[in-house]
Amino acid sequence: MSVIAAVVVSEKIILVEGVLNGDKTVTIVKDEPFDLEKGDRQLAYAVMHKRVKDRLSQGIDQVLLKASAGGRNPATSAILHAAELRGVFLSAVPDGIPVRQLQKNALSRNFGSRKVDEYLKDDAFFGENFDGVNLRKGSREAAFLLLSAR
Structure with missing residues (x-):
């Protein structure tokens, strides 16, 4: 099963495609x-x-999206732009592909004993749980969505 995880920021969408393995690891495809x-x-x-719709039309079984989270601070223009771009992303997902939105704070509670940001900094953790193409450090949050969705 090929799954894409996406993290949206104000000026970029990071996509990590992976295959969920039976041994609870993830093979990164792109x-x-x-x-x-x-x-x-x-x-x-x-x-x-158009770019997202074309990309997600290439044999993807599921999409995982880092959900927006309400904060205690007033919304900055970067947060608002990210919300707009997240809407663009969601509207581009082709019909028939399920989308799961995952909140970062829920991942921390449900995955293990550490906070997500602690996992993201842990090179050994990523070495043990991911293989396939090289993963940029800036894409680790999207890759973590794949791992936590298994």
Whole structure:
């Protein structure tokens, strides 16, 4: 089963495609950042929508998305832009592909004894649980979604 995990920030969508193995590890197939085009955000969103729709139409069984989380601080423009881009991403998922939105704080409670950020810094943890193509450090959060969804 090929699964894509996505983390959306204000100017980029990070996609990590992986296969969930029977031994509870993940084989990384692709690690790809989709940068938002420069210029008019409305036009950039249209381009991103097409890129994501085309990419997710290539044999993907499920999508995992890091969900937005309400914070205690006022929303900054970066947070609002990320929310807009997350909406673009969700609208681009082809019909028939299930999407699970996972909140980071729930992953910390449900996965193990450490917080997600502690796992993300742990090179040995990633070496033990992931194989396949090289994973950029900036993509570890998306990869962790794959591991926690098994």
